[in-house]
Amino acid sequence: MSMFNKIPRWNLTLFVLIVAEIIVFGMMNPRFWNVTILLNSFNDFIALAIIGFFVTLVVITGGIDISGVSIIGLTSVVTGLLSQVAGINIWISIFCAILIGGLCGLLNGVLIAYGRVQAMVMTLGGMLLYRGIAIVLVGLSGVSTYEGISGFSEGFGQIANGEVMGIPHAVLLFIIMFLIAYILLHRTRYGRYIYLTGINQNTAEYSGINTKKIIASTYVLSGLSAGIAGVVLTSYLGSARSDYGSEYLMPILTVVVLGGTFITGGKGGVVGTALASIILGFMQVGLQMAGVSTQYIGLATGVLLIVSVAFLGINSEFRFNMKRILPQKQNIGG
Amino acid sequence: MARISTIIKQRETRTLLFLILLFVVVGFINTDYLSLQNIDKSLKSSLLYIVLAVGMTFVLLTGNLDISVGGTLGLSAAVCGTILRDGGNIFLAVIAALLIGAFIGLINGFGVIKLKISSFIMTLALLSITRVVQVLYTDGKWVENIPANVKELSKIDIFGMNLLSFFVIVGVIFVQVYLSKSRKGRYYTAIGDNVDGAISLGIPVNRYIAYSFVISGISASLAGLIFVSQIGFVSTNAGAGIELTVIAACVLGGVSLIGGIGTVIGAALGAIILTSINSALVFMKVPAFWNDTISGSLLIIIVVIDALLVFHANKKAKKVRLNARVLQKGAQG
Missing domain, CATH: 1.20.5 (Single alpha-helices involved in coiled-coils or other helix-helix interfaces)
Structure with missing residues (x-):
């Protein structure tokens, strides 16, 4: 029971942090209290939030996926090449690009789950490989690496930049992707299996769960989400480049870990990831508005990461020790 | 035990065979690749990675991970470069760089041991922090105009061999002997192989994990010194992404990320393979963009x-x- 009691409390802490951020940054620059600006700022972190939701599933199974940062670039390039160079319909191109993201995830997942390769090593290799493929595709097509592929249609740009009834598409996308991840993880049998696999893979296996399939599927989902993130980022920035997402490694892991998901697996949830990505996104916007250079944001996220993990770690250890010291109290509580 | 050591031996020989195969195949296509000059050059360009891989191996052996080496390299190179540029003493510059590496290693060790943060997260956070510190320190500018005699240091030859290469090779052999033959050197492998067993044996596990991070930090700053002397300037993103290449090199050389398996020689061979691919592509007249793939x-x-x-x-x-x-x-x- 303690596991389920604890996560909402951490989420509450995160929520308080968001409120505190809004108040503090608003006092530094009142423009931060402008709802339109705040909602539009979702565009700056939507890509990493989308990946973060599904990397959370991977991390809960006890794995890790760092290849998403390269899949962003790959899908961006594929979208651009198919639609602008090969002249295929933009929506079919997007579909193909996301599918390729899924295939990358499938390769990761199959080799990790069935090939028994360590997740970290495999996704590191995948990171090199997928980025490499993106660079090769750009190189072979003769497109300028620096300018990227541009000239997308108006409709494509609307994916990220449009709005419905005053709500930017980015916010809607954030909510939709969050709901998909939330329902998958917290409302289905599949999600339950993900937790069980992460808590103890052998036990899960003995109780009849096909853990390999579960593990492989989380990587496919993570790959697909990276594909979607790549398309959204391309739409937002208006050109396709192979180096998109290369600086996202740190933020993605930060939102997952700051969201209260244990890197060792078995504990966590996407609500925390969603809140953490908003914290990170607002911090970026807020610091920019307060006149702090973008280069220094790494300092803030790094400190935030260490402090949150240290706090989570010490907190759980503290509880564990308290329980050992006061066993009778645990009985009353349970 | 004998069996395990033979398996490890096999792994290193496989890596070596692969390296030789790479040279032979590329040599067939372009015989210039096999010239002593090119081999010397390949070795020289991989020195940086070898030094990093040696430090990383210590951390990997204990079952941890050090992502912060790129940041440490950049920061120590920047500090060392600035001291040299402003006419400071070369020994002062070296000591300052090494101290920075050791200090970052200590922070990593503190986080992993005392705060119980997973080493991956801890060092990742420190990577982004050191990057920002480097930008703050250099005001976001490149460190240039480093005296020419510093660059000459990387070009000194001894017995027809580059002095730096010589030092690094001797260092790798020394560390290998330490890790495989010395009692204390074997602690690192023991910790990674079985932490509980190591604790039961009375090995000061936490202290040796801290040592491993400090060693990795010092190696990273040594690599930073090599960077300054070989390249001659320090950009704000010096060493960006190098940590992943180094881990890849270690894995290629048979070092396990779970810990307890691997040798420094293997890691060094892995580093040479990864950098040789670069030059092999040039000699085979394949566009450089194939490299990552x-x-x-x-x-x-x-x-x-x-x-x-x-x-x-x-x-x-x-x-x-x-x-x-x-x-x-x-x-x-």
């Missing part, structure tokens, strides 16, 4: 082969054990 697929293929080999070895060992037990029971009955 080839390194990535190479890494995946080798890792998958390793995983399969280990799986089959385990299966065989299990079978042998089972057979032995059945036979014993049969004898008793």
Whole structure:
């Protein structure tokens, strides 16, 4: 029971942090209290939030996926090449690009789950490989690496930049992707299996769960989400480049870990990831508005990461020790 | 024990064979690749990675990970470069760089041991922090105009061999002997192989994990010094992304990320392979943009082969054990 009691409390802490951020940054620059600006700022972190939701599933199974940062670039390039160079319909191109993201995830997942390769090593290799493929595709097509592929249609740009009834598409996308991840993880049998696999893979296996399939599927989902993130980022920035997402490694892991998901697996949830990505996104916007250079944001996220993990770690250890010291109290509580 | 050591030996020989194969195949296509001059050059360009891989191996052996080496390299190179540029003493510059590396290693160790943060997260956070500190320190500018005699240092030859290469090779052999023959050196492998066992044996586990991070930090700053003397300037993103290449090099050389398996020589060979691919592409007249694809697929293929080999070895060992037990029971009955 303690596991389920604890996560909402951490989420509450995160929520308080968001409120505190809004108040503090608003006092530094009142423009931060402008709802339109705040909602539009979702565009700056939507890509990493989308990946973060599904990397959370991977991390809960006890794995890790760092290849998403390269899949962003790959899908961006594929979208651009198919639609602008090969002249295929933009929506079919997007579909193909996301599918390729899924295939990358499938390769990761199959080799990790069935090939028994360590997740970290495999996704590191995948990171090199997928980025490499993106660079090769750009190189072979003769497109300028620096300018990227541009000239997308108006409709494509609307994916990220449009709005419905005053709500930017980015916010809607954030909510939709969050709901998909939330329902998958917290409302289905599949999600339950993900937790069980992460808590103890052998036990899960003995109780009849096909853990390999579960593990492989989380990587496919993570790959697909990276594909979607790549398309959204391309739409937002208006050109396709192979180096998109290369600086996202740190933020993605930060939102997952700051969201209260244990890197060792078995504990966590996407609500925390969603809140953490908003914290990170607002911090970026807020610091920019307060006149702090973008280069220094790494300092803030790094400190935030260490402090949150240290706090989570010490907190759980503290509880564990308290329980050992006061066993009778645990009985009353349970 | 003898069996395990032979397997490890096999792994390093495989890496070496692969390196030789790479040189022979590329040599067939372009004989210039096999010239002593090019081999010397390949070695020289991989020195940086070898030094980083040696430090990383210590951390990997204990079952941890150090992502912060790129940041440490950049920061120590920037500090050392600024001191040299402003006419400071070269020894002062070296000591300052090494102290920075050791200090970052200490922070990593503190986080991992005392705050119980997973080493991956801790060092990742420190990577982004050191990057910002470097930008703050250099005001976001490149460190240029480093005196020419510093650059000359990387070009000194001894017995027809580059002095730096010589030092690094001797260093790698020394560290290898320390890790495999010395009692304390073997602690690192023991910790990674079985932490609880190591604690039961009375090995000061936490202290040695801290040592491993400090060693990795110092190696990273040594690599930073090599960077300054070989390249001659320090950009704000010096060493960006290098940490992943180094981990890839270690994995190529047979160092396990779970800990307890691997040798420094293997890691060094892995580093040479990764950098040789770069120059091999040039000699084969293949566009440089193929580099990441080839390194990535190479890494995946080798890792998958390793995983399969280990799986089959385990299966065989299990079978042998089972057979032995059945036979014993049969004898008793």
